[in-house]
Amino acid sequence: MAGPKDLDPSSSPRALLGAELRHARERRELSQEQLGQRLFVSGSFIGQLEAGTRRMQPDTARILDEVLGTGDFFTRNCAAAAKSKYPEHFAEAAEAEEVATAIRQYAPLLIPGLLQTPAYARAVCRAYQPTAPEEDIDKLVTARMERAGILGDPTDPLLWAVIDEAALRRVTGGSAVMADALRHIADLARRGRVITQVLPFGAGAHAAMEGSIKLMDFEDAPPLVYFEGVGTGRLEDDPAVVRHQRFTYELLTACALSPEKSLVLIEAMAQDYAHEDHP
Structure with a gap:
Protein backbone atom coordinates (compact mmCIF):
# COMPACT_ATOMS: atom_id res chain seq x y z
CA MET A 1 0.00 0.00 0.00
CA LYS A 83 -14.64 18.28 18.18
CA SER A 84 -17.01 18.86 15.28
CA LYS A 85 -19.79 21.20 14.17
CA TYR A 86 -21.64 18.21 12.73
CA PRO A 87 -23.91 15.69 14.50
CA GLU A 88 -21.90 12.91 16.10
CA HIS A 89 -23.16 10.16 13.78
CA PHE A 90 -22.20 12.17 10.68
CA ALA A 91 -19.06 14.01 11.78
CA GLU A 92 -16.56 11.43 10.55
CA ALA A 93 -18.26 11.16 7.15
CA ALA A 94 -18.34 14.95 6.76
CA GLU A 95 -14.63 15.14 7.54
CA ALA A 96 -13.92 12.40 5.00
CA GLU A 97 -15.81 14.37 2.34
CA GLU A 98 -13.36 17.24 2.76
CA VAL A 99 -10.43 15.15 1.52
CA ALA A 100 -12.25 12.87 -0.93
CA THR A 101 -11.29 12.96 -4.59
CA ALA A 102 -14.63 11.49 -5.68
CA ILE A 103 -18.05 11.17 -4.06
CA ARG A 104 -20.75 8.99 -5.57
CA GLN A 105 -24.11 9.16 -3.86
CA TYR A 106 -27.58 7.73 -4.27
CA ALA A 107 -30.22 9.83 -2.51
CA PRO A 108 -33.63 8.14 -2.29
CA LEU A 109 -35.58 10.59 -0.11
CA LEU A 110 -34.09 14.08 -0.22
CA ILE A 111 -31.68 16.23 -2.19
CA PRO A 112 -28.09 15.41 -1.12
CA GLY A 113 -26.68 17.81 1.46
CA LEU A 114 -23.87 18.97 -0.84
CA LEU A 115 -26.48 20.09 -3.40
CA GLN A 116 -28.94 21.77 -1.04
CA THR A 117 -29.78 25.46 -0.96
CA PRO A 118 -29.97 27.27 2.40
CA ALA A 119 -33.77 27.42 2.29
CA TYR A 120 -34.10 23.73 1.47
CA ALA A 121 -31.57 22.81 4.17
CA ARG A 122 -33.47 24.90 6.70
CA ALA A 123 -36.73 23.13 5.88
CA VAL A 124 -35.04 19.73 6.29
CA CYS A 125 -33.35 20.65 9.57
CA ARG A 126 -36.57 22.10 10.97
CA ALA A 127 -38.42 18.91 10.03
CA TYR A 128 -35.78 16.87 11.87
CA GLN A 129 -35.97 19.10 14.96
CA PRO A 130 -39.39 20.81 15.06
CA THR A 131 -38.92 22.17 18.60
CA ALA A 132 -35.28 23.30 18.34
CA PRO A 133 -34.41 26.98 18.97
CA GLU A 134 -33.88 29.00 15.82
CA GLU A 135 -30.21 29.55 16.63
CA ASP A 136 -29.66 25.76 16.64
CA ILE A 137 -31.24 25.48 13.22
CA ASP A 138 -29.06 28.37 12.01
CA LYS A 139 -25.93 26.49 13.10
CA LEU A 140 -27.01 23.32 11.31
CA VAL A 141 -27.77 25.20 8.10
CA THR A 142 -24.47 27.10 8.26
CA ALA A 143 -22.54 23.86 8.74
CA ARG A 144 -24.32 22.27 5.80
CA MET A 145 -23.56 25.22 3.53
CA GLU A 146 -19.92 25.16 4.62
CA ARG A 147 -19.81 21.48 3.64
CA ALA A 148 -21.05 22.42 0.18
CA GLY A 149 -18.08 24.79 -0.08
CA ILE A 150 -15.99 21.88 -1.37
CA LEU A 151 -17.82 22.35 -4.68
CA GLY A 152 -16.21 25.78 -4.98
CA ASP A 153 -13.16 24.12 -6.51
CA PRO A 154 -13.77 23.87 -10.26
CA THR A 155 -12.64 20.23 -10.49
CA ASP A 156 -12.17 18.51 -7.13
CA PRO A 157 -13.88 16.46 -5.84
CA LEU A 158 -15.92 14.67 -8.49
CA LEU A 159 -19.52 14.57 -7.27
CA TRP A 160 -21.80 12.11 -9.03
CA ALA A 161 -25.30 12.03 -7.59
CA VAL A 162 -28.16 9.72 -8.49
CA ILE A 163 -31.31 11.32 -7.08
CA ASP A 164 -34.53 9.38 -6.84
CA GLU A 165 -37.52 11.09 -8.43
CA ALA A 166 -39.25 10.80 -5.05
CA ALA A 167 -36.73 13.24 -3.56
CA LEU A 168 -37.55 15.79 -6.28
CA ARG A 169 -41.32 15.33 -5.99
CA ARG A 170 -41.47 15.70 -2.20
CA VAL A 171 -42.28 19.37 -1.63
CA THR A 172 -39.88 20.48 1.08
CA GLY A 173 -40.23 24.07 2.27
CA GLY A 174 -42.84 24.97 -0.36
CA SER A 175 -42.94 25.34 -4.13
CA ALA A 176 -40.66 28.38 -4.25
CA VAL A 177 -38.00 26.61 -2.19
CA MET A 178 -38.21 23.56 -4.44
CA ALA A 179 -37.96 25.68 -7.59
CA ASP A 180 -34.78 27.34 -6.31
CA ALA A 181 -33.36 24.01 -5.10
CA LEU A 182 -33.81 22.36 -8.50
CA ARG A 183 -32.46 25.39 -10.35
CA HIS A 184 -29.37 25.19 -8.15
CA ILE A 185 -28.79 21.54 -9.08
CA ALA A 186 -29.33 22.34 -12.76
CA ASP A 187 -26.87 25.23 -12.59
CA LEU A 188 -24.18 23.04 -11.05
CA ALA A 189 -24.78 20.40 -13.71
CA ARG A 190 -24.70 22.88 -16.59
CA ARG A 191 -21.42 24.30 -15.28
CA GLY A 192 -19.97 20.81 -15.30
CA ARG A 193 -19.41 20.87 -11.54
CA VAL A 194 -21.51 17.79 -10.79
CA ILE A 195 -22.88 14.79 -12.64
CA THR A 196 -26.55 14.30 -11.83
CA GLN A 197 -28.87 11.49 -12.82
CA VAL A 198 -32.52 11.08 -11.87
CA LEU A 199 -33.79 7.61 -11.05
CA PRO A 200 -37.38 7.84 -12.33
CA PHE A 201 -40.43 6.12 -10.90
CA GLY A 202 -40.65 4.29 -14.21
CA ALA A 203 -37.44 2.41 -13.42
CA GLY A 204 -39.47 0.24 -11.06
CA ALA A 205 -37.67 -2.02 -8.60
CA HIS A 206 -33.95 -1.37 -8.29
CA ALA A 207 -30.88 -2.53 -6.38
CA ALA A 208 -30.94 0.12 -3.62
CA MET A 209 -34.57 0.18 -2.54
CA GLU A 210 -33.52 -0.33 1.09
CA GLY A 211 -31.53 2.86 1.52
CA SER A 212 -28.99 5.45 0.49
CA ILE A 213 -25.40 4.96 -0.67
CA LYS A 214 -22.40 7.27 -0.37
CA LEU A 215 -19.07 6.07 -1.76
CA MET A 216 -15.92 8.11 -1.25
CA ASP A 217 -12.54 7.68 -2.95
CA PHE A 218 -9.26 9.20 -1.78
CA GLU A 219 -5.87 9.92 -3.26
CA ASP A 220 -3.87 8.11 -0.63
CA ALA A 221 -6.29 5.93 1.34
CA PRO A 222 -8.70 3.07 0.58
CA PRO A 223 -12.30 3.94 -0.38
CA LEU A 224 -15.12 4.21 2.14
CA VAL A 225 -18.85 3.72 2.06
CA TYR A 226 -21.18 5.59 4.41
CA PHE A 227 -24.46 4.10 5.60
CA GLU A 228 -27.01 6.49 7.08
CA GLY A 229 -30.29 6.08 8.92
CA VAL A 230 -32.50 8.25 11.12
CA GLY A 231 -30.03 9.81 13.56
CA THR A 232 -27.43 7.11 12.87
CA GLY A 233 -24.56 6.52 10.49
CA ARG A 234 -21.36 4.56 10.08
CA LEU A 235 -18.35 4.42 7.79
CA GLU A 236 -17.28 1.06 6.39
CA ASP A 237 -13.94 0.24 4.76
CA ASP A 238 -14.24 -3.52 4.32
CA PRO A 239 -13.18 -4.10 0.68
CA ALA A 240 -15.95 -6.64 0.04
CA VAL A 241 -18.63 -4.29 1.37
CA VAL A 242 -17.28 -1.32 -0.60
CA ARG A 243 -17.06 -3.44 -3.75
CA HIS A 244 -20.67 -4.61 -3.37
CA GLN A 245 -21.96 -1.08 -2.80
CA ARG A 246 -20.02 0.19 -5.81
CA PHE A 247 -21.63 -2.50 -7.97
CA THR A 248 -25.04 -1.50 -6.60
CA TYR A 249 -24.33 2.12 -7.48
CA GLU A 250 -23.32 1.12 -11.00
CA LEU A 251 -26.64 -0.72 -11.39
CA LEU A 252 -28.43 2.46 -10.33
CA THR A 253 -26.64 4.59 -12.91
CA ALA A 254 -27.67 2.06 -15.56
CA CYS A 255 -31.34 2.32 -14.51
CA ALA A 256 -31.34 6.12 -14.17
CA LEU A 257 -31.94 8.70 -16.86
CA SER A 258 -28.85 9.97 -18.66
CA PRO A 259 -27.32 13.18 -17.30
CA GLU A 260 -28.74 15.09 -20.29
CA LYS A 261 -32.29 13.75 -19.86
CA SER A 262 -32.03 14.21 -16.10
CA LEU A 263 -31.13 17.87 -16.56
CA VAL A 264 -34.13 18.40 -18.83
CA LEU A 265 -36.43 16.80 -16.23
CA ILE A 266 -34.96 18.78 -13.33
CA GLU A 267 -35.34 22.09 -15.16
CA ALA A 268 -38.91 21.22 -16.19
CA MET A 269 -39.80 20.37 -12.60
CA ALA A 270 -38.22 23.62 -11.40
CA GLN A 271 -40.40 25.52 -13.85
CA ASP A 272 -43.49 23.66 -12.68
CA TYR A 273 -42.72 24.52 -9.05
CA ALA A 274 -42.19 28.17 -10.00
CA HIS A 275 -45.60 28.26 -11.71
CA GLU A 276 -47.23 26.73 -8.65
CA ASP A 277 -45.79 29.54 -6.56
CA HIS A 278 -46.84 32.22 -9.06
CA PRO A 279 -49.99 30.96 -10.83
Missing part, protein backbone atom coordinates in the same frame (compact mmCIF):
# COMPACT_ATOMS: atom_id res chain seq x y z
CA ALA A 2 1.30 3.41 -0.92
CA GLY A 3 2.13 5.61 2.03
CA PRO A 4 0.02 8.70 2.66
CA LYS A 5 1.15 12.05 1.42
CA ASP A 6 2.49 14.54 3.93
CA LEU A 7 -0.36 16.45 5.54
CA ASP A 8 -0.09 19.98 6.84
CA PRO A 9 -0.28 19.46 10.61
CA SER A 10 -1.53 23.02 11.05
CA SER A 11 -4.55 22.47 8.80
CA SER A 12 -6.59 20.58 11.43
CA PRO A 13 -6.20 18.51 14.61
CA ARG A 14 -7.00 15.41 12.54
CA ALA A 15 -4.17 16.20 10.13
CA LEU A 16 -1.81 16.68 13.07
CA LEU A 17 -2.71 13.29 14.53
CA GLY A 18 -2.36 11.63 11.13
CA ALA A 19 1.07 13.13 10.50
CA GLU A 20 2.33 12.24 13.98
CA LEU A 21 0.94 8.72 13.71
CA ARG A 22 2.82 8.16 10.49
CA HIS A 23 6.09 9.48 11.96
CA ALA A 24 5.70 7.43 15.15
CA ARG A 25 4.93 4.27 13.18
CA GLU A 26 7.93 4.74 10.89
CA ARG A 27 10.22 5.37 13.89
CA ARG A 28 9.15 1.97 15.20
CA GLU A 29 9.80 0.53 11.72
CA LEU A 30 6.29 -0.87 11.51
CA SER A 31 4.22 -1.16 8.37
CA GLN A 32 0.57 -0.11 8.42
CA GLU A 33 -0.40 -3.78 8.39
CA GLN A 34 1.91 -4.62 11.31
CA LEU A 35 0.58 -1.76 13.43
CA GLY A 36 -2.97 -2.70 12.48
CA GLN A 37 -2.42 -6.25 13.73
CA ARG A 38 -1.48 -4.93 17.18
CA LEU A 39 -4.70 -2.92 17.29
CA PHE A 40 -6.82 -5.70 15.74
CA VAL A 41 -7.70 -3.46 12.80
CA SER A 42 -6.74 -3.53 9.13
CA GLY A 43 -3.67 -1.88 7.69
CA SER A 44 -5.99 0.19 5.52
CA PHE A 45 -7.61 1.60 8.66
CA ILE A 46 -4.20 2.76 9.89
CA GLY A 47 -3.65 4.34 6.48
CA GLN A 48 -6.95 6.17 6.76
CA LEU A 49 -5.99 7.53 10.17
CA GLU A 50 -2.69 8.75 8.76
CA ALA A 51 -4.39 10.28 5.71
CA GLY A 52 -6.94 12.06 7.88
CA THR A 53 -9.92 10.30 6.32
CA ARG A 54 -10.91 8.57 9.57
CA ARG A 55 -11.36 10.00 13.03
CA MET A 56 -9.22 8.61 15.84
CA GLN A 57 -11.32 7.29 18.71
CA PRO A 58 -10.20 7.52 22.38
CA ASP A 59 -9.68 3.76 22.77
CA THR A 60 -7.57 3.66 19.62
CA ALA A 61 -5.52 6.66 20.80
CA ARG A 62 -4.77 4.99 24.13
CA ILE A 63 -3.56 1.77 22.48
CA LEU A 64 -1.46 3.71 19.97
CA ASP A 65 0.29 5.51 22.81
CA GLU A 66 1.08 2.15 24.42
CA VAL A 67 2.26 0.42 21.24
CA LEU A 68 4.24 3.33 19.81
CA GLY A 69 5.65 4.61 23.09
CA THR A 70 4.30 8.13 22.60
CA GLY A 71 3.41 8.78 26.22
CA ASP A 72 -0.09 10.24 26.20
CA PHE A 73 0.26 12.29 23.00
CA PHE A 74 -2.56 10.68 21.04
CA THR A 75 -4.81 10.37 24.09
CA ARG A 76 -4.41 14.08 24.89
CA ASN A 77 -4.90 15.30 21.35
CA CYS A 78 -7.69 12.92 20.40
CA ALA A 79 -10.29 15.04 22.20
CA ALA A 80 -9.39 18.15 20.18
CA ALA A 81 -9.60 16.21 16.92
CA ALA A 82 -13.01 14.84 17.90
Whole structure:
Protein backbone atom coordinates (compact mmCIF):
# COMPACT_ATOMS: atom_id res chain seq x y z
CA MET A 1 0.00 0.00 0.00
CA ALA A 2 1.30 3.41 -0.92
CA GLY A 3 2.13 5.61 2.03
CA PRO A 4 0.02 8.70 2.66
CA LYS A 5 1.15 12.05 1.42
CA ASP A 6 2.49 14.54 3.93
CA LEU A 7 -0.36 16.45 5.54
CA ASP A 8 -0.09 19.98 6.84
CA PRO A 9 -0.28 19.46 10.61
CA SER A 10 -1.53 23.02 11.05
CA SER A 11 -4.55 22.47 8.80
CA SER A 12 -6.59 20.58 11.43
CA PRO A 13 -6.20 18.51 14.61
CA ARG A 14 -7.00 15.41 12.54
CA ALA A 15 -4.17 16.20 10.13
CA LEU A 16 -1.81 16.68 13.07
CA LEU A 17 -2.71 13.29 14.53
CA GLY A 18 -2.36 11.63 11.13
CA ALA A 19 1.07 13.13 10.50
CA GLU A 20 2.33 12.24 13.98
CA LEU A 21 0.94 8.72 13.71
CA ARG A 22 2.82 8.16 10.49
CA HIS A 23 6.09 9.48 11.96
CA ALA A 24 5.70 7.43 15.15
CA ARG A 25 4.93 4.27 13.18
CA GLU A 26 7.93 4.74 10.89
CA ARG A 27 10.22 5.37 13.89
CA ARG A 28 9.15 1.97 15.20
CA GLU A 29 9.80 0.53 11.72
CA LEU A 30 6.29 -0.87 11.51
CA SER A 31 4.22 -1.16 8.37
CA GLN A 32 0.57 -0.11 8.42
CA GLU A 33 -0.40 -3.78 8.39
CA GLN A 34 1.91 -4.62 11.31
CA LEU A 35 0.58 -1.76 13.43
CA GLY A 36 -2.97 -2.70 12.48
CA GLN A 37 -2.42 -6.25 13.73
CA ARG A 38 -1.48 -4.93 17.18
CA LEU A 39 -4.70 -2.92 17.29
CA PHE A 40 -6.82 -5.70 15.74
CA VAL A 41 -7.70 -3.46 12.80
CA SER A 42 -6.74 -3.53 9.13
CA GLY A 43 -3.67 -1.88 7.69
CA SER A 44 -5.99 0.19 5.52
CA PHE A 45 -7.61 1.60 8.66
CA ILE A 46 -4.20 2.76 9.89
CA GLY A 47 -3.65 4.34 6.48
CA GLN A 48 -6.95 6.17 6.76
CA LEU A 49 -5.99 7.53 10.17
CA GLU A 50 -2.69 8.75 8.76
CA ALA A 51 -4.39 10.28 5.71
CA GLY A 52 -6.94 12.06 7.88
CA THR A 53 -9.92 10.30 6.32
CA ARG A 54 -10.91 8.57 9.57
CA ARG A 55 -11.36 10.00 13.03
CA MET A 56 -9.22 8.61 15.84
CA GLN A 57 -11.32 7.29 18.71
CA PRO A 58 -10.20 7.52 22.38
CA ASP A 59 -9.68 3.76 22.77
CA THR A 60 -7.57 3.66 19.62
CA ALA A 61 -5.52 6.66 20.80
CA ARG A 62 -4.77 4.99 24.13
CA ILE A 63 -3.56 1.77 22.48
CA LEU A 64 -1.46 3.71 19.97
CA ASP A 65 0.29 5.51 22.81
CA GLU A 66 1.08 2.15 24.42
CA VAL A 67 2.26 0.42 21.24
CA LEU A 68 4.24 3.33 19.81
CA GLY A 69 5.65 4.61 23.09
CA THR A 70 4.30 8.13 22.60
CA GLY A 71 3.41 8.78 26.22
CA ASP A 72 -0.09 10.24 26.20
CA PHE A 73 0.26 12.29 23.00
CA PHE A 74 -2.56 10.68 21.04
CA THR A 75 -4.81 10.37 24.09
CA ARG A 76 -4.41 14.08 24.89
CA ASN A 77 -4.90 15.30 21.35
CA CYS A 78 -7.69 12.92 20.40
CA ALA A 79 -10.29 15.04 22.20
CA ALA A 80 -9.39 18.15 20.18
CA ALA A 81 -9.60 16.21 16.92
CA ALA A 82 -13.01 14.84 17.90
CA LYS A 83 -14.64 18.28 18.18
CA SER A 84 -17.01 18.86 15.28
CA LYS A 85 -19.79 21.20 14.17
CA TYR A 86 -21.64 18.21 12.73
CA PRO A 87 -23.91 15.69 14.50
CA GLU A 88 -21.90 12.91 16.10
CA HIS A 89 -23.16 10.16 13.78
CA PHE A 90 -22.20 12.17 10.68
CA ALA A 91 -19.06 14.01 11.78
CA GLU A 92 -16.56 11.43 10.55
CA ALA A 93 -18.26 11.16 7.15
CA ALA A 94 -18.34 14.95 6.76
CA GLU A 95 -14.63 15.14 7.54
CA ALA A 96 -13.92 12.40 5.00
CA GLU A 97 -15.81 14.37 2.34
CA GLU A 98 -13.36 17.24 2.76
CA VAL A 99 -10.43 15.15 1.52
CA ALA A 100 -12.25 12.87 -0.93
CA THR A 101 -11.29 12.96 -4.59
CA ALA A 102 -14.63 11.49 -5.68
CA ILE A 103 -18.05 11.17 -4.06
CA ARG A 104 -20.75 8.99 -5.57
CA GLN A 105 -24.11 9.16 -3.86
CA TYR A 106 -27.58 7.73 -4.27
CA ALA A 107 -30.22 9.83 -2.51
CA PRO A 108 -33.63 8.14 -2.29
CA LEU A 109 -35.58 10.59 -0.11
CA LEU A 110 -34.09 14.08 -0.22
CA ILE A 111 -31.68 16.23 -2.19
CA PRO A 112 -28.09 15.41 -1.12
CA GLY A 113 -26.68 17.81 1.46
CA LEU A 114 -23.87 18.97 -0.84
CA LEU A 115 -26.48 20.09 -3.40
CA GLN A 116 -28.94 21.77 -1.04
CA THR A 117 -29.78 25.46 -0.96
CA PRO A 118 -29.97 27.27 2.40
CA ALA A 119 -33.77 27.42 2.29
CA TYR A 120 -34.10 23.73 1.47
CA ALA A 121 -31.57 22.81 4.17
CA ARG A 122 -33.47 24.90 6.70
CA ALA A 123 -36.73 23.13 5.88
CA VAL A 124 -35.04 19.73 6.29
CA CYS A 125 -33.35 20.65 9.57
CA ARG A 126 -36.57 22.10 10.97
CA ALA A 127 -38.42 18.91 10.03
CA TYR A 128 -35.78 16.87 11.87
CA GLN A 129 -35.97 19.10 14.96
CA PRO A 130 -39.39 20.81 15.06
CA THR A 131 -38.92 22.17 18.60
CA ALA A 132 -35.28 23.30 18.34
CA PRO A 133 -34.41 26.98 18.97
CA GLU A 134 -33.88 29.00 15.82
CA GLU A 135 -30.21 29.55 16.63
CA ASP A 136 -29.66 25.76 16.64
CA ILE A 137 -31.24 25.48 13.22
CA ASP A 138 -29.06 28.37 12.01
CA LYS A 139 -25.93 26.49 13.10
CA LEU A 140 -27.01 23.32 11.31
CA VAL A 141 -27.77 25.20 8.10
CA THR A 142 -24.47 27.10 8.26
CA ALA A 143 -22.54 23.86 8.74
CA ARG A 144 -24.32 22.27 5.80
CA MET A 145 -23.56 25.22 3.53
CA GLU A 146 -19.92 25.16 4.62
CA ARG A 147 -19.81 21.48 3.64
CA ALA A 148 -21.05 22.42 0.18
CA GLY A 149 -18.08 24.79 -0.08
CA ILE A 150 -15.99 21.88 -1.37
CA LEU A 151 -17.82 22.35 -4.68
CA GLY A 152 -16.21 25.78 -4.98
CA ASP A 153 -13.16 24.12 -6.51
CA PRO A 154 -13.77 23.87 -10.26
CA THR A 155 -12.64 20.23 -10.49
CA ASP A 156 -12.17 18.51 -7.13
CA PRO A 157 -13.88 16.46 -5.84
CA LEU A 158 -15.92 14.67 -8.49
CA LEU A 159 -19.52 14.57 -7.27
CA TRP A 160 -21.80 12.11 -9.03
CA ALA A 161 -25.30 12.03 -7.59
CA VAL A 162 -28.16 9.72 -8.49
CA ILE A 163 -31.31 11.32 -7.08
CA ASP A 164 -34.53 9.38 -6.84
CA GLU A 165 -37.52 11.09 -8.43
CA ALA A 166 -39.25 10.80 -5.05
CA ALA A 167 -36.73 13.24 -3.56
CA LEU A 168 -37.55 15.79 -6.28
CA ARG A 169 -41.32 15.33 -5.99
CA ARG A 170 -41.47 15.70 -2.20
CA VAL A 171 -42.28 19.37 -1.63
CA THR A 172 -39.88 20.48 1.08
CA GLY A 173 -40.23 24.07 2.27
CA GLY A 174 -42.84 24.97 -0.36
CA SER A 175 -42.94 25.34 -4.13
CA ALA A 176 -40.66 28.38 -4.25
CA VAL A 177 -38.00 26.61 -2.19
CA MET A 178 -38.21 23.56 -4.44
CA ALA A 179 -37.96 25.68 -7.59
CA ASP A 180 -34.78 27.34 -6.31
CA ALA A 181 -33.36 24.01 -5.10
CA LEU A 182 -33.81 22.36 -8.50
CA ARG A 183 -32.46 25.39 -10.35
CA HIS A 184 -29.37 25.19 -8.15
CA ILE A 185 -28.79 21.54 -9.08
CA ALA A 186 -29.33 22.34 -12.76
CA ASP A 187 -26.87 25.23 -12.59
CA LEU A 188 -24.18 23.04 -11.05
CA ALA A 189 -24.78 20.40 -13.71
CA ARG A 190 -24.70 22.88 -16.59
CA ARG A 191 -21.42 24.30 -15.28
CA GLY A 192 -19.97 20.81 -15.30
CA ARG A 193 -19.41 20.87 -11.54
CA VAL A 194 -21.51 17.79 -10.79
CA ILE A 195 -22.88 14.79 -12.64
CA THR A 196 -26.55 14.30 -11.83
CA GLN A 197 -28.87 11.49 -12.82
CA VAL A 198 -32.52 11.08 -11.87
CA LEU A 199 -33.79 7.61 -11.05
CA PRO A 200 -37.38 7.84 -12.33
CA PHE A 201 -40.43 6.12 -10.90
CA GLY A 202 -40.65 4.29 -14.21
CA ALA A 203 -37.44 2.41 -13.42
CA GLY A 204 -39.47 0.24 -11.06
CA ALA A 205 -37.67 -2.02 -8.60
CA HIS A 206 -33.95 -1.37 -8.29
CA ALA A 207 -30.88 -2.53 -6.38
CA ALA A 208 -30.94 0.12 -3.62
CA MET A 209 -34.57 0.18 -2.54
CA GLU A 210 -33.52 -0.33 1.09
CA GLY A 211 -31.53 2.86 1.52
CA SER A 212 -28.99 5.45 0.49
CA ILE A 213 -25.40 4.96 -0.67
CA LYS A 214 -22.40 7.27 -0.37
CA LEU A 215 -19.07 6.07 -1.76
CA MET A 216 -15.92 8.11 -1.25
CA ASP A 217 -12.54 7.68 -2.95
CA PHE A 218 -9.26 9.20 -1.78
CA GLU A 219 -5.87 9.92 -3.26
CA ASP A 220 -3.87 8.11 -0.63
CA ALA A 221 -6.29 5.93 1.34
CA PRO A 222 -8.70 3.07 0.58
CA PRO A 223 -12.30 3.94 -0.38
CA LEU A 224 -15.12 4.21 2.14
CA VAL A 225 -18.85 3.72 2.06
CA TYR A 226 -21.18 5.59 4.41
CA PHE A 227 -24.46 4.10 5.60
CA GLU A 228 -27.01 6.49 7.08
CA GLY A 229 -30.29 6.08 8.92
CA VAL A 230 -32.50 8.25 11.12
CA GLY A 231 -30.03 9.81 13.56
CA THR A 232 -27.43 7.11 12.87
CA GLY A 233 -24.56 6.52 10.49
CA ARG A 234 -21.36 4.56 10.08
CA LEU A 235 -18.35 4.42 7.79
CA GLU A 236 -17.28 1.06 6.39
CA ASP A 237 -13.94 0.24 4.76
CA ASP A 238 -14.24 -3.52 4.32
CA PRO A 239 -13.18 -4.10 0.68
CA ALA A 240 -15.95 -6.64 0.04
CA VAL A 241 -18.63 -4.29 1.37
CA VAL A 242 -17.28 -1.32 -0.60
CA ARG A 243 -17.06 -3.44 -3.75
CA HIS A 244 -20.67 -4.61 -3.37
CA GLN A 245 -21.96 -1.08 -2.80
CA ARG A 246 -20.02 0.19 -5.81
CA PHE A 247 -21.63 -2.50 -7.97
CA THR A 248 -25.04 -1.50 -6.60
CA TYR A 249 -24.33 2.12 -7.48
CA GLU A 250 -23.32 1.12 -11.00
CA LEU A 251 -26.64 -0.72 -11.39
CA LEU A 252 -28.43 2.46 -10.33
CA THR A 253 -26.64 4.59 -12.91
CA ALA A 254 -27.67 2.06 -15.56
CA CYS A 255 -31.34 2.32 -14.51
CA ALA A 256 -31.34 6.12 -14.17
CA LEU A 257 -31.94 8.70 -16.86
CA SER A 258 -28.85 9.97 -18.66
CA PRO A 259 -27.32 13.18 -17.30
CA GLU A 260 -28.74 15.09 -20.29
CA LYS A 261 -32.29 13.75 -19.86
CA SER A 262 -32.03 14.21 -16.10
CA LEU A 263 -31.13 17.87 -16.56
CA VAL A 264 -34.13 18.40 -18.83
CA LEU A 265 -36.43 16.80 -16.23
CA ILE A 266 -34.96 18.78 -13.33
CA GLU A 267 -35.34 22.09 -15.16
CA ALA A 268 -38.91 21.22 -16.19
CA MET A 269 -39.80 20.37 -12.60
CA ALA A 270 -38.22 23.62 -11.40
CA GLN A 271 -40.40 25.52 -13.85
CA ASP A 272 -43.49 23.66 -12.68
CA TYR A 273 -42.72 24.52 -9.05
CA ALA A 274 -42.19 28.17 -10.00
CA HIS A 275 -45.60 28.26 -11.71
CA GLU A 276 -47.23 26.73 -8.65
CA ASP A 277 -45.79 29.54 -6.56
CA HIS A 278 -46.84 32.22 -9.06
CA PRO A 279 -49.99 30.96 -10.83
